[in-house]
Amino acid sequence: MIELFSADTPNGKKISIMLEEIKFEYKVTKVDLSKGDQFKPEFRIISPFSKIPTIIDHDNQKTVFESGAILIYLGEKSNKFYDQNERLVINQWLMAQMGLIGPMIGQHHQFHHYNPGKSEFGEERYFKIAKTLYSDLDERLAKSKFLAGEKYTIADIATWPWIARHEWHDIGLKNYKNLSRWYLEIAEREAVIKGYNFMKKGEIIPKP
Secondary structure, eight states, rough: OEEEEOOOOOOHHHHHHHHHTTTEEEEEEEGGGGGTTTGGGHTTTTTTTTTEEEEEEETTTEEEEEEEHHHHHHOOOTTSSOOOOHHHHHHHHHHHHHIHHHHHHHHHHHIIISTTTTHHHHHHOOOHHHHHHHHHHHHHHHOOTTBBBSSSOHHHHHHHHHHHHHHHHHHHHGGGGHHHHHHHHHHHHHHHHHHHHTTTSOOOOOOO
């Protein structure tokens, strides 16, 4: 059984969606970021940078931190959504999410959604970067059904929850035909619907 230590964020949703997709038994241990649970010594034992999500695989007593590493671990363990023959391209798109899409859109959230008016430079910079990322993803998805090719993979699972916050971005997802097509196709998957609402708060996936 997998124990998922998480909060209701895009990075947290990556793992709940993956666990629903591979149909592994799991339980959620909530980490209240607003109360500083992530800095507690007992949590830092399994997450040295005080970040969510982290998992404990109680079947073999292994812990894994960093969402990309967790997706790789679960992909290898389940032999799903991480095809051995396609791992080079999957890893590239997964690392693009981990190193670029998530961090840059996350900064856009900080300046544009959480702290508007505090830094005109920050708001303009990260809005422009986020808009460029939408265009880059749309261009890729004009050529490929999914990010890493014709099959749905952990690269899509990693990226989709960040686009699911499109209402925060004020960029207009509906203006990006291919990205919208990809987003809506994934949004209809039963595991994605369940994983999106993993905190059981009645969350509904936003439409473009």
